[in-house]
Amino acid sequence: MTWTEGRISRRPATKRIKKPEEGLPYPVWAAAREKGTWERMSLTNEDPTTKDISNRFRDLAQPHLRPQHNEVARRAEFTYLRLARVVSHQHAHRVYYVIPTAAAPYVLTLPSQQRIWQIAAAALGAVAALTCLLWLLV
Numbered sequence: 001m002t003w004t005e006g007r008i009s010r011r012p013a014t015k016r017i018k019k020p021e022e023g024l025p026y027p028v029w030a031a032a033r034e035k036g037t038w039e040r041m042s043l044t045n046e047d048p049t050t051k052d053i054s055n056r057f058r059d060l061a062q063p064h065l066r067p068q069h070n071e072v073a074r075r076a077e078f079t080y081l082r083l084a085r086v087v088s089h090q091h092a093h094r095v096y097y098v099i100p101t102a103a104a105p106y107v108l109t110l111p112s113q114q115r116i117w118q119i120a121a122a123a124l125g126a127v128a129a130l131t132c133l134l135w136l137l138v
Helices: 026-035 055-065 113-137
Strands: 039-044 075-080 084-086 094-099 106-111
Touching: 026 094, 026 106, 039 055, 055 075, 106 113
Parallel strands: none
Antiparallel strands: 039 075, 084 094, 094 106
């Protein structure tokens, strides 16, 4: 009698992908991470991407779903959050970010890029005026 036993085990290789790497101001990202209602999606290389995701997200995800050499199977877990960036003509110096939460949408208001430049120019002007005034007094 011959007894043959063997075990084949494969440890899955995991890779974290963060897309996009940039694009949101840090206060928005922090509020989204803390308060946002994130959705999960699990896809394999044989599943078609669902219709409810945007084309941009599909284009980012598709290359990571292609099977690699000697790969048995592939599964990708995605967490995503849809948020809105709103600029109103009545308040052109503000940018509103709407983040979905479990209870109600959370709105975060930040100054626009133009307003940030205006504040920086005003601060630089104040420092220059103070420097000139100190220079004249000395």
